Amino acid sequence: MTNQYISLYNQLGYHFQDEALLELALSHRSVGGKNNERLEFLGDSILNYVIGEDLYHRFSDAQExxxxxxxxxxxxxxxLAELGREFGLSEYMKMGSGELKSGGYRRDSILADAVEAIIGAIHLENHGDMAACKRVILNWYQSRLEKLSVKDTLKDPKTRLQEFLQSRQQPLPQYEVVNVKGQAHQQTFFVECRVESLEEVAYGKGTSRRIAEQVAAGEALILLGVDTREEKQ
Structure with missing residues (x-):
């Protein structure tokens, strides 16, 4: 093990025995033929599996x-980019001169890809032993997973109304701002939401058009008899 990666290993909570694998995971495609794209592909699949399995057991009553x-x-x-910054990956990324000059080492997409590539590299170094990847990934995600709540998955009223109508092959709702009151810095928007299958018009008001439309969509859901208190999917 060379000294250049000691700090990174401590951040990752994993020590590579084959540093060539790590260096490949940190090599952006701008460096040429040998880059991290294939490792990224592998790591993406593993990450989705590990997080999916944890969520399945963590939220036993949650729906698909x-x-x-x-x-x-x-x-x-x-x-993933947040994790990359926490690991300090920008200091270790290998990329072409063009990417370096344009600040690629700070770019979210590049950091995210590198995190996935590292997962793929860990998987290969352990000869496909999923337990090793799982341990590392769940250690990285522990605090984030503990903060999750199923309540946070509730969709906003506009999305729920749209999906409700689409599932019944009905036309999408039509929103229209019918009035705006107040000064420019403190306005109140009044919006109508028309649904073809409803005789009544749903209304909403709010401090922005977006908020007013959400309120109107919520009223339309109530008029349609949709339970707005909990997620149905």
Missing amino acids: GQLSRLRARMVKGAT
Whole structure:
């Protein structure tokens, strides 16, 4: 083990015996032929499996849609980039001069890909032993997983209304701002939401058009008899 990676190993909670694998995981495609794209592909699959399995056991009463949204939050690029910054990956990334000049080592997508590639490298170094990857990944994600709640998977009213109508092959709702009151810095928006299958028009108001539309969509859901108190998917 060379001294250059000691700090990184401590951050990762994992020590590579084959440093060539780590160096490959840290090599952006801009360096040429030998880069981390294949390791990234492998790591992405492993990460989705490990997080999915943990969520399955952690939230035994959650439905498939809720679990999918929780997993998506955990494995999305922004979350992976956060991990990359926590590990200090920017100091170790290998990339072409063009990427270096453009600040690629700070780019979310590059850091996220590198985290996935490291997972793939760990998997290969342990000859496909999933237990090793699982231990490392869950250690990285422990605090984030502990903060998760199924309640956070509730969709906003506009999304729920749209999906409700689409599932019944009905036209999408139509929103219209019918009035705006107040000064420019303190306005109140009044919005109508029209649904073809409803005789009544749903109304909403809020301090922005977006908020007013959400309120109107919630009213439309109530008029349609949809339970707005809990997630149904």
